[in-house]
Amino acid sequence: MxxxxTxxxxxxxxxxxxFTPHYCxxxxxxxxxxxxxxxxxxxPSAGPVxxxxxxxSWSFLYRRIVASLAARGHRAVAPDLVGFGRSDKPADxxxxxxxxxxRWMSDWLAxxxxxxxxLFCQDWGGLIGLRLVAAFPERFARVVVANTGLPTGEGFSEGFQRWLEFSQSTPVLPIGQILAMGCRRSLSEAEQAAYEAPFPDESFKAGARRFPALVPITPAHGSVAENKAAWKVLEGFTKPFLTAFSDSDPITKGGERLFQDRVPGTKGQKHVTITDAGHFLQEDKPDEIAGLIHEFIASTK
Structure with missing residues (x-):
């Protein structure tokens, strides 16, 4: 390999x-x-978020949320998935x-x-993060899911279909522009450049290219069985579980209902819709999200 x-x-x-970088x-x-x-x-002694x-994206997406949570006395931990940010990037x-x-993130977690x-997870952060919850439920005190899912080969939205086709066909994957298009607010040139920073050229984007094709949207995809097994664990997960999807995401809109119907920990929680926010709601409403996490922890201790 x-x-x-970068x-x-x-x-x-x-x-x-x-922020000071940390490595494992x-x-x-x-x-x-x-x-x-x-x-x-x-x-360091606070419970980790x-x-x-x-x-x-990469951990830059959480910069304002990290700062806000740390200022409120929480320990904020934001990894870069392999292939993204300052983490190593397999080339193929x-x-x-x-x-x-x-497996990579399970080993990192251990x-x-x-x-x-x-846990607060969005997009592939949920596809991977919820697998960690299923594998190590004893490590997790509570979960917040936002604009994500845990698909088991049963279809996909039109928004995802458009994204899949674009990601697999465009000769240059414009990372900064993709982030900007997924937000309701306008990202500055410096912010868009920051999202491009991990990728000096197209050879560094193999992970970003591959991710859309790995989503198990048909029965023939890999990881369908593994995700179904993870759902079995989540269907017995009674710890606090909150949904906080945005109102303007064409890819995951309505996905919160599946969690609310199937995860017992969602019962009695004050689920929210983040308004005027796109797919990357962390960029659109960082202060609201940090406050939401803070209040969720305080109310479920």
Whole structure:
């Protein structure tokens, strides 16, 4: 497995991102060592809030939420998935599978020794993060899901179909523009450039290219059986479970109902819709999300 590593200079002077990088090394079952980057802000003794990003973003997506949670006394932990941000990037699309992503982040979670976790997950952060909940339910105290799902081969939205076709056909994957199009507010040129920072050229984008094709939207896709098994665990998950989907996401709109119908921990929770927010609701409403997480923890201790 050939590994690419984005030069540190690409991450200098990013807006609102003066965080100290932290790294953890995991070993792929094939024997390749992979360095995973994560943010770790706030009191070390506080219960961790695990913030998991999706496609094609990285922990920069959570910069304002991390700062706000840390200021409120929480420990905010935001990893970069393998292939994204400051984490290592396997060079070939074939190196990326759903199950490898789950294995890489499972090993990272164990190495980071996180427990009593509050998970906030969006997009692929949910597809992977909810698999972690299913694999290690004892490590998680509560969950917030936003604009995500755990598909088991039963179809997809028109919005996702358009995204899949575009991502697999465009010769240049415009990461910054993709983030901008998925927000209701206008991202500055500096913010769009920050989303491009992990990818010096197209060779670094194999993970971003591959992700849409890995979503198990048909019975023939990989990981359908594994996701069905994860749902069985979630259907017995009684710890607090909150939905906070946005009102303007064409890809996941309405997805909160599936969690509310199937996860017992959702019962009695004050589920919210984040208004005037697109797919990347962390960019549109970071203060509201940080406040929501803070109140959710306070009300469910």
């Amino acid at each position: 050939k590994i690419l590593r 030069p540190d200079a690409r991450f200098a002077n990013l807006p609102d991102f003066a 090394e995991v070993t792929d079952p094939g024997g390749t060592a992979l360095r995973i980057h994560y943010l770790n802000e706030g009191p 695990l913030l998991m990003h999706g496609e094609p 699309q074939s190196d990326y599978t759903y199950e490898r992503h789950v 190495a980071a020794r996180l427990s009593s976790i509050t």
